[in-house]
Amino acid sequence: MPLYAHALACAFGLGSWVSINGLWVExxxxxxxxxxxxxxxxxxxxxxxxANLGPLLVTLAHKFCPGRLRENLVIYAVxxxxxxxxxxxxxxxxxxxxxxxxxxxxxxFILTFFLALVDCTSSVTFLPxxxxxxxxxxxxYFIGEGLSGLVPGxxxxxxxxxMSKCINVSHVSxxxxxxxxxxxxxxTQYLPPNFSTEIxxxxxxxxxxxxxxxxxxxxHQPHTFELSTENLxxxxxxxxxxxxxxxxxxxxxxxxxxxxxxxxxxxxVLLPKPLHSGYQLAFIYFMVMWxxxxxxGLLPSVQTFSCMPYGNMAYHLxxxxxxxxxxxxxxxxxxxxxxxxxxxxxxxxxxxVFGGYIMAMAAMSPCPLLQDTPLGDAIIVLxxxxxxxxxxxxxxxxxxxxxxxxxxxxxxxxxxxxxGSLLGSxxxxxxxxxxxxxxxxxxxxxxxxx
Numbered sequence: 001m002p003l004y005a006h007a008l009a010c011a012f013g014l015g016s017w018v019s020i021n022g023l024w025v026e027x028x029x030x031x032x033x034x035x036x037x038x039x040x041x042x043x044x045x046x047x048x049x050x051a052n053l054g055p056l057l058v059t060l061a062h063k064f065c066p067g068r069l070r071e072n073l074v075i076y077a078v079x080x081x082x083x084x085x086x087x088x089x090x091x092x093x094x095x096x097x098x099x100x101x102x103x104x105x106x107x108x109f110i111l112t113f114f115l116a117l118v119d120c121t122s123s124v125t126f127l128p129x130x131x132x133x134x135x136x137x138x139x140x141y142f143i144g145e146g147l148s149g150l151v152p153g154x155x156x157x158x159x160x161x162x163m164s165k166c167i168n169v170s171h172v173s174x175x176x177x178x179x180x181x182x183x184x185x186x187x188t189q190y191l192p193p194n195f196s197t198e199i200x201x202x203x204x205x206x207x208x209x210x211x212x213x214x215x216x217x218x219x220h221q222p223h224t225f226e227l228s229t230e231n232l233x234x235x236x237x238x239x240x241x242x243x244x245x246x247x248x249x250x251x252x253x254x255x256x257x258x259x260x261x262x263x264x265x266x267x268x269v270l271l272p273k274p275l276h277s278g279y280q281l282a283f284i285y286f287m288v289m290w291x292x293x294x295x296x297g298l299l300p301s302v303q304t305f306s307c308m309p310y311g312n313m314a315y316h317l318x319x320x321x322x323x324x325x326x327x328x329x330x331x332x333x334x335x336x337x338x339x340x341x342x343x344x345x346x347x348x349x350x351x352x353v354f355g356g357y358i359m360a361m362a363a364m365s366p367c368p369l370l371q372d373t374p375l376g377d378a379i380i381v382l383x384x385x386x387x388x389x390x391x392x393x394x395x396x397x398x399x400x401x402x403x404x405x406x407x408x409x410x411x412x413x414x415x416x417x418x419x420g421s422l423l424g425s426x427x428x429x430x431x432x433x434x435x436x437x438x439x440x441x442x443x444x445x446x447x448x449x450x
Contacts, residue, residue: 011213016123017148026197027319029197032190033094034105038304041301042301042432045301048116049297051120055121081114087201087205133218150323159195292418296421297424302438305362305363307380309371310372310376337397337400354386357379367448367449
């Protein structure tokens with residue numbers, strides 16, 4: 001295949017998670033407009049977990065209808081849905097409907113679900129398609145997948161965030177019979193960013209369209225070999241974003257094996273099984289559950305409460321730079337892999353310390369420590385960056401360790417990933433939206449005792 005196929009593979013991988021990553025980095029601007037306000041991230045974590053219905057349906061289709069599901073048709077469908085959803089989001093993201101007497105961002109939630117459905121389903125369809133191409137293009141695909149987090153973060157940094165200022169607004173009494181003097185209150189006025197949220201969503205639509213166009217060209221290239229995609233999904237139904245490449249091409253004329261022989265063959269071609277004790281395996285799976293619970297459920301649900309008291313700029317930088325930290329940690333893990341469980345445990349603990357600080361500041365909202373000081377702003381931003389980066393490195397390396405152990409280890413790893421993510425989201429949603437343990441505030445009217 002020609003050299004430009006590398007660019008096509010990279011652009012194809014870019015569409016894997018660009019939409020959801022883009023939503024997270026745009027939240028600093030969205031929360032000031034939509035009626036859910038600071039509670040919005042907790043809704044998103046639950047919606048994204050519900051979108052795992054897509055990978056589940058693909059896996060069940062391979063399980064009960066082997067050989068009948070064509071990944072290329074599924075990819076055409078999901079990427080087309082992604083482009084349409086991004087375009088509709090740019091038009092209707094502000095629209096609300098009244099439910100039980102309260103306004104809700106129904107259009108935004110529905111379109112976010114479809115975007116999450118696209119990105120989650122890409123995990124079990126994009127890579128099986130890429131396995132039909134020479135192995136050297138797999139690494140290029142993973143570079144594109146990493147850029148799906150990096151590019152929206154950089155664009156969000158270029159977009160900037162609308163600075164806020166406090167202005168005196170007079171309110172005149174409506175009582176004409178007994179007129180009262182005008183009262184003045186402080187209100188927060190947000191200045192516009194460098195370009196609007198609509199333009200940012202249009203950019204996400206463009207990125208998804210580029211991914212779709214790259215896939216169309218790749219799909220019409222002559223494939224070096226074909227691979228049983230139903231077996232690939234069994235390998236990929238759990239761990240979906242571990243940064244890795246393949247060592248070499250496969251046999252162009254694969255033999256047919258029984259399911260038992262396929263299982264033995266998969267385990268045989270992996271690296272020699274590491275000797276981990278039962279306690280070590282329990283520790284590994286605990287790290288998988290904890291890391292994914294923290295990064296996909298617990299902390300994202302309170303990102304607004306931890307950052308907004310420090311101002312829009314702190315929230316904007318925390319969202320954008322933490323999105324950049326994820327692919328950077330993934331790249332570091334590719335070039336500097338360290339599999340020591342002690343080392344990974346220390347990193348997990350250190351990342352959890354940063355996460356604990358973030359959670360503490362969210363619990364103290366709207367009056368966290370070091371508010372209205374440059375030091376406080378810097379600490380909360382760096383806490384988000386190190387929290388995301390350290391735990392992302394742990395996720396990658398734990399996935400590599402379990403991949404080298406056996407196929408069944410990957411399956412249990414995937415179960416732990418989904419269980420941890422779901423548990424974190426389910427715990428935080430009622431705490432934020434029902435019991436209201438985290439309080440929002442107004443930077444112009446909140447009076448803190450210290």
